[in-house]
Amino acid sequence: MKPRHSALGTQHSKRVIRASDLAQYKYCARAWWLGSVMGAPSANVRELQDGEAAHQAHGRQVWWSRALLVVAVIIAVVALVMLIALVQ
DSSP: OOOSSOTTOOSOOOOOOOHHHHHHHHHOHHHHIIIIISOOOOSOHHHHHHHHHHHHHHHHHHHHHHHHHHHHHHHHHHHHHHHHHHHO
């Protein structure tokens, strides 16, 4: 296994530290080191792929719910304007 970057920081990288990195380090510092520093592949690839698919599906649901909310607000505004026009 070839290190992606040295522990002493001799190779300057602008690596983003994500919350999942912190959680993995807290859970098992050795597992974090093996994966993040040494580049060792994860033993639970299938589970990671399933989790990523679930996150993507959830993201699509969130996007659609926001889009439908915008449509509902537009319809409500149009209905209010039509009601005001009919009353006058």
